[in-house]
Each structure stands twice: as structure tokens, then as C-alpha cells.
Amino acid sequence: MTNLPGLYNYWIVIVLMMTGFYVVIARGNLIKKIVGLNIFQTSVFILYISMGKIDGGTAPIIVADTGGAEVVYSNPLPHVLILTAIVVGIATTALGLALIVRIKEAYGTVEEDEIFAKDEQA
Amino acid sequence: MxxxxxxxxxxxxxxxxxxxxxxxxxxxxxxxxxxxxxxxxxxxxxxxxxxxxxxxxxxxxxxxKTGKGNLRLVPLAVVTITGAALIYGTLDMPLFGDPTAPIQQHVAPRYIEESPRATGIPNIVTSVLASYRGYDTMGELTVIFTAGIGVVLIMAGRRRRED
Amino acid sequence: MVQRHFILRVTTKLLMPFILLFALYVQFHGDFGPGGGFQAGVIFGAGFVLYALIYGVEAAEKVAPPGVIRVIMTLGLLLFVGVGYFGLFLGGAFLDYNVLAHDPVHGQHLGITLVELGVGITVAATMITIFLSFAGRNRT
Structure with missing residues (x-):
């Protein structure tokens, strides 16, 4: 149990993740659900990036003249994955928002329970 | 926040x-x-x-819409239990910033060693993105492209109904 | 709307070339510093969105007709896949840049630059397309 403080990055991630999760499942407003999903998404990004971090490391761009010193680079692989994931994330978020706009036009509301109520009537 | x-x-x-x-x-x-x-x-x-x-x-x-009661108990319970389970799971995880963690041992050293020589590009992220992981990037680009098409199709459909 | 937001309009006009130039810098300097196709595409798209916000969607659509942007969006992806197939035709594997030039290192460099360009084009065009379809919804 001596290593507990070394795990704080995971705990931050979990707290953020659960906040996003709560927003998604507990809120009826569709736009808020999307925002919650974004929080969840960012927490996953932070998880990956923090796993790639090495103590005393630097950004993974090769230094031309190190002056003979050993340079430690952080792991570039998670950076690559997350880099693309962010842009994919915004594209899919846009798709979700577009769907919300259409739902609003069809139902006149973006509240989940009101949509269900209208479905029941129909 | x-x-x-x-x-x-x-x-x-x-x-x-x-x-x-x-x-x-x-x-x-x-x-x-x-x-x-x-x-x-x-x-x-x-x-x-x-x-x-x-x-x-x-x-x-x-x-x-301000709903009945701000705090909903069932989702809160679900979230708390999931979070507790995840935190229990992290107890076995490698330490933050640990250079001997499994993630640092697999392909990353090879990328850092080889990529400057093989591609002549100092930014490892760029060379891994476009060269070693070219398929990945192509797939992601296709996803973005498809999402863009999807938005266009959803939004460019029927105009708003008059009601 | 014509003469409102005078300061915003002038500032935007001043900033626009720098934003777009910065996007291109990020695009082509991505080999050496932080940056690359994804970031450049997003910055380019953001610059365009700024223009559309300040000058109105009609003006923005005059600069970049949605149809043309959609074609460009496809071209970026085609460039990426095309580079992949080009390597295939030159005797390498799919997306193998070593065969693109006489020297494998130069081939890699060329391939990465082209692929990043394809990424940048598609991302920028997709962002602009998404924004225009959202904003275009408002008018009717």
C-alpha cells in the first residue's frame, strides 16, 4: 500500500469519467448528454496520455544536439492514438448534435421524457 | 469544473x-x-x-427543463459502484511516470530508436502517425469523412416543417 | 448586420491571413515541431468558421461553396489512399513509403508529407462542411 500516491492520475481520470457517466445517464436533456459524453471522452484521453508519461521525460521530438546527455522521451504511441481520437471525437460529436437538431425539429423538444411521452401518444 | x-x-x-x-x-x-x-x-x-x-x-x-429533484439516486449509486470498482482495479496499475511500466517496454522504444533514422523526421509523433501507423490514420480519416457526410445528409434533408 | 461590429470585422480581416498562414505552418512544419495534418486542418477550419461568424454565412459560402468543399473533402482522403496505392504500384506494400523515392529515408519523408497533406485537407474541409450545414440550417 506504499505506492498509493503514485496512482493519483488514475483516480483523477476515474472521478472525471464517473462525472461524465452520471451526466449521461441521469440527465434527460440531450445536449447535456453530449457534453457529458465529451467529459467522459476527455477523461479517457487523460488516462492514455498519463500512462505514456515518463518521469523526467520530455516531449517526443528528437533533440538534435543533446550535448552528450541521455534524453528521455515520453511514449509517443498514446499521443498518436489520442491525437486522432480527438478529431474523430469532434466529428462524431457533430454528428450527434446534428441528430439532436433533427430531433428538435421533429418533436419540438430535446428532453428525453417529453420525447417518450410524444412517442406514447403517437 | x-x-x-x-x-x-x-x-x-x-x-x-x-x-x-x-x-x-x-x-x-x-x-x-x-x-x-x-x-x-x-x-x-x-x-x-x-x-x-x-x-x-x-x-x-x-x-x-428543471426536473423533479436534482439528484437522482439510482444513477448516482450506479456511478459510485462503478467508480469504486475502477479504483479498486487501479491498485494493480503501474505507477504514474514509471519508466518500467509495461506500456514503455513494448514497441515504444523501437519507435523512439528507429524512427528518426528511418524517416528523417525529428517529431516521432508525426512519423508514427503517418508511417508506422498509416493504416490507423487512414481508418480514422475515413471515420471523420463519414461523419462529415453523415452530418451533411442529416442536416441537408427536409427543411424545417411549418407548424 | 452590414455595418455592425465594426471592430470585430476589421480585426477579423487583420487576423485571417495570420490564422491561415499559421495553419499552413503547422501543416508543413509538423515534421520538426508539434503539429501535423489533424491540427492544421482544425486550425484552418476554425479560421474559416471565424470568418463565417463575423461576415455571415452567405459571404462564407461565396468564398467556399459547399459543393466545392465536399469535393475537396473527398480529394484529401483520395490523396491518402492514392499514396498508399502508389507505393503498391512501385513494388512495395500498401502505404509503404520506402519505394516513393530512390532513398528510403527521402521516400518516407515524401510519403509522410503527402499523407499529412491529405489528412489536413480532409479535416479542414469536413470541419467547414459541418459548420456550414449547422449554420445554413438557421436561415430558412
């Missing part, structure tokens, strides 16, 4: 907060040595995402 998003009912404020949240996480990425990622997060989260959210608010409504 995230809790603020949770509590607010004015969606405009929620969107603004989420933009600031993106910028903060971008700063966090810089401190974690991921400059490329921070760059992307700042321009995407602070710029495009906020504008798109605002556009959506403009097309729909910026007030959330």
Missing part, C-alpha cells in the same frame, strides 16, 4: 464551461509532454466544439 457542468441548467453556461474545461485539459496535456495532443485539444475543444455546440443551442433551446 465538471461538477459545475452537472449542476447548471442554463445550457449556454454549460457549453462555455465545457470550452474552458477543454482548454484546461490542453494545459494538462502540455505538462504531460504531449504537445501535439494539447495543440489538437485546444483548437478542437476550445474552437470548433464550442462553436458547434452554440450553433446547436441556437437551433434548439438554451434552457434545460
Amino acid at each position: 465538471a461538477v459545475g457542468i452537472l449542476r447548471l441548467h442554463n445550457l449556454l453556461a454549460v457549453v462555455m464551461l465545457s470550452g474552458i474545461y477543454s482548454l484546461i485539459s490542453a494545459c494538462l496535456f502540455v505538462t504531460l509532454d504531449a504537445v501535439d495532443v494539447a495543440f489538437t485539444e485546444a483548437s478542437v475543444g476550445g474552437g470548433i466544439a464550442t462553436v458547434l455546440m452554440l450553433a446547436t443551442l441556437g437551433l434548439t433551446t438554451d434552457r434545460e
Whole structure:
């Protein structure tokens, strides 16, 4: 149990993740659900990036003249994955928002329970 | 910050907060040595995402319906249990910043060793992105492309009904 | 709307070339510093969104007709896949840049630059398309 403080990055991630999760499942407003999903998404990004971090490391761009010193680079692989994931994330978020706009036009509301109520009537 | 998003009912404020949240996480990425990622997060989260959210608010409504009782117990219980289980799971995880963690042992040393010589490009992130992981990137680009097409198809359909 | 937001309009006009130039810098300097196709595309798209916000969607659509942007969006992806197939035709594997030039290192460099360009084009065009379809919804 001596290593507990070394795990704080995971705990931050979990707290953020659960906040996003709560927003998604507990809120009826569709736009808020999307925002919650974004929080969840960012927490996953932070998880990956923090796993790639090495103590005393630097950004993974090769230094031309190190002056003979050993340079430690952080792991570039998670950076690559997350880099693309962010842009994919915004594209899919846009798709979700577009769907919300259409739902609003069809139902006149973006509240989940009101949509269900209208479905029941129909 | 995230809790603020949770509590607010004015969606405009929620969107603004989420933009600031993106910028903060971008700063966090810089401190974690991921400059490329921070760059992307700042321009995407602070710029495009906020504008798109605002556009959506403009097309729909910026007030959330204040429901019965702010705190819902069942989701809260689910979230707490899941979070506790996850925290229990992290007890076996490698330490933060540990250079001997499994993730640092697999392919990453090879990328760092080889990529400058093989591609002549100092930025390892770029060379891994475009060369070693070319298939990945192509797939992601296709996803973005498809999402763009999807948005166009959804939005360019029937115009708003008069009612 | 014509003469309102005078300061914003002038500032935007001043900033526009720098934003777009910065996007191009990020695009082509991505080999050496932080940056690359994804970031450049997003910055380019953001610059365009700024223009559309200040000058109105009609003006923005005059600069970049949605149809043309959609074609450009496809071209970026085609460039990426095309580079992959080009390597295939030159005797390498799919997306193998070593065969693109006489020297494998130069081939890699060329391939990465082209692929990043494809990424940048598609991302920028997709962002603009998404924004225009959201904003275009408002008018009717």
C-alpha cells in the first residue's frame, strides 16, 4: 500500500469519467448528454496520455544536439492514438448534435421524457 | 469544473464551461509532454466544439427543463459502484511516470530508436502517425469523412416543417 | 448586420491571413515541431468558421461553396489512399513509403508529407462542411 500516491492520475481520470457517466445517464436533456459524453471522452484521453508519461521525460521530438546527455522521451504511441481520437471525437460529436437538431425539429423538444411521452401518444 | 457542468441548467453556461474545461485539459496535456495532443485539444475543444455546440443551442433551446429533484439516486449509486470498482482495479496499475511500466517496454522504444533514422523526421509523433501507423490514420480519416457526410445528409434533408 | 461590429470585422480581416498562414505552418512544419495534418486542418477550419461568424454565412459560402468543399473533402482522403496505392504500384506494400523515392529515408519523408497533406485537407474541409450545414440550417 506504499505506492498509493503514485496512482493519483488514475483516480483523477476515474472521478472525471464517473462525472461524465452520471451526466449521461441521469440527465434527460440531450445536449447535456453530449457534453457529458465529451467529459467522459476527455477523461479517457487523460488516462492514455498519463500512462505514456515518463518521469523526467520530455516531449517526443528528437533533440538534435543533446550535448552528450541521455534524453528521455515520453511514449509517443498514446499521443498518436489520442491525437486522432480527438478529431474523430469532434466529428462524431457533430454528428450527434446534428441528430439532436433533427430531433428538435421533429418533436419540438430535446428532453428525453417529453420525447417518450410524444412517442406514447403517437 | 465538471461538477459545475452537472449542476447548471442554463445550457449556454454549460457549453462555455465545457470550452474552458477543454482548454484546461490542453494545459494538462502540455505538462504531460504531449504537445501535439494539447495543440489538437485546444483548437478542437476550445474552437470548433464550442462553436458547434452554440450553433446547436441556437437551433434548439438554451434552457434545460428543471426536473423533479436534482439528484437522482439510482444513477448516482450506479456511478459510485462503478467508480469504486475502477479504483479498486487501479491498485494493480503501474505507477504514474514509471519508466518500467509495461506500456514503455513494448514497441515504444523501437519507435523512439528507429524512427528518426528511418524517416528523417525529428517529431516521432508525426512519423508514427503517418508511417508506422498509416493504416490507423487512414481508418480514422475515413471515420471523420463519414461523419462529415453523415452530418451533411442529416442536416441537408427536409427543411424545417411549418407548424 | 452590414455595418455592425465594426471592430470585430476589421480585426477579423487583420487576423485571417495570420490564422491561415499559421495553419499552413503547422501543416508543413509538423515534421520538426508539434503539429501535423489533424491540427492544421482544425486550425484552418476554425479560421474559416471565424470568418463565417463575423461576415455571415452567405459571404462564407461565396468564398467556399459547399459543393466545392465536399469535393475537396473527398480529394484529401483520395490523396491518402492514392499514396498508399502508389507505393503498391512501385513494388512495395500498401502505404509503404520506402519505394516513393530512390532513398528510403527521402521516400518516407515524401510519403509522410503527402499523407499529412491529405489528412489536413480532409479535416479542414469536413470541419467547414459541418459548420456550414449547422449554420445554413438557421436561415430558412
